[in-house]
Amino acid sequence: MSIGVFDSGVGGLTVHRALVERLPAADFIYLADQANAPYGGRPGEEIVDLTRAGCERLFDAGADLVVLACNTASAIALRRLQQTWLPDYRKAKGKPLNVLGIIVPTIEAATGLPWEHEAERRGEKVEKLDILGVFSTQGTTNSRVYEIEIDKRRQDVAVFSEACPNLVPLIEGDAGVVELAKEIEERVAALTRRIGRAPDRAILGCTHYEIVADLFRAALPAGTPLIHQPVATADALERYLARHPELNPGTSGVRRFLTTGKPGPQNALVESFWGGPLSFEAA
Numbered sequence: 001m002s003i004g005v006f007d008s009g010v011g012g013l014t015v016h017r018a019l020v021e022r023l024p025a026a027d028f029i030y031l032a033d034q035a036n037a038p039y040g041g042r043p044g045e046e047i048v049d050l051t052r053a054g055c056e057r058l059f060d061a062g063a064d065l066v067v068l069a070c071n072t073a074s075a076i077a078l079r080r081l082q083q084t085w086l087p088d089y090r091k092a093k094g095k096p097l098n099v100l101g102i103i104v105p106t107i108e109a110a111t112g113l114p115w116e117h118e119a120e121r122r123g124e125k126v127e128k129l130d131i132l133g134v135f136s137t138q139g140t141t142n143s144r145v146y147e148i149e150i151d152k153r154r155q156d157v158a159v160f161s162e163a164c165p166n167l168v169p170l171i172e173g174d175a176g177v178v179e180l181a182k183e184i185e186e187r188v189a190a191l192t193r194r195i196g197r198a199p200d201r202a203i204l205g206c207t208h209y210e211i212v213a214d215l216f217r218a219a220l221p222a223g224t225p226l227i228h229q230p231v232a233t234a235d236a237l238e239r240y241l242a243r244h245p246e247l248n249p250g251t252s253g254v255r256r257f258l259t260t261g262k263p264g265p266q267n268a269l270v271e272s273f274w275g276g277p278l279s280f281e282a283a
């Protein structure tokens, strides 16, 4: 048995690394749907279908639990799959399989509140003191998931999202640091113009962006706190496994990396993030 980690591409490796650090003995299978990346500009129905296919592939490979290390899939597909597909699939397989997303842990980290907490609305206008910038794909931005879910819990936080549609293709395509930095500076400047000032905190709301977190740090005012999805997801997974002893994450330290795209080594940008060679098997 193992934990499956799913992303449209290499971005979920940032989450995988944090999960492995937290649970070093557990077995992990990573699946990158690189044949269909990027997801960010795809219609919702396609993202639902691709995410379901990715989960099935990971369950077939022996995962009992899949972590969707992809904001776009979590924002657009997760609730639908949990409501309409997973219950029957679980019954057919006769196992307590489950799929978790990345947005719930991120919102818990951003609000400092458990997901179950919903602010009491008394009707009076709450002054927004804390401006939170979210950088994400077009799909995640359009879903407004961060705006909606944070507003339910913390009415003193104003959320402004900025879509960065060019960034995933640049990262998957091994763009150079100059091109990446220019793109990121433009998106940070656009968000700053829209808010009227720089955000107080920021979420890198696409797992790919964590690979270039240093460039976001350089483009934002010095010391702007970043909410890190990999750590937030590792915290949430650890708590989830403690509550669900029936889910066995394995004990052999297995690491498998699958791709629906071209198997073999990953690009130089990814290997430099990873700190060494990384080869993917055909899914």
Ligand code: DGL
Residues within 6 Å of the ligand: 007, 008, 009, 011, 012, 037, 038, 039, 040, 041, 069, 070, 071, 072, 073, 137, 140, 168, 205, 206, 207, 208
């Ligand atoms: N890395 C993914 C995310 O967190 C998806 C990026 C994409 O394929 O557009 O949203």
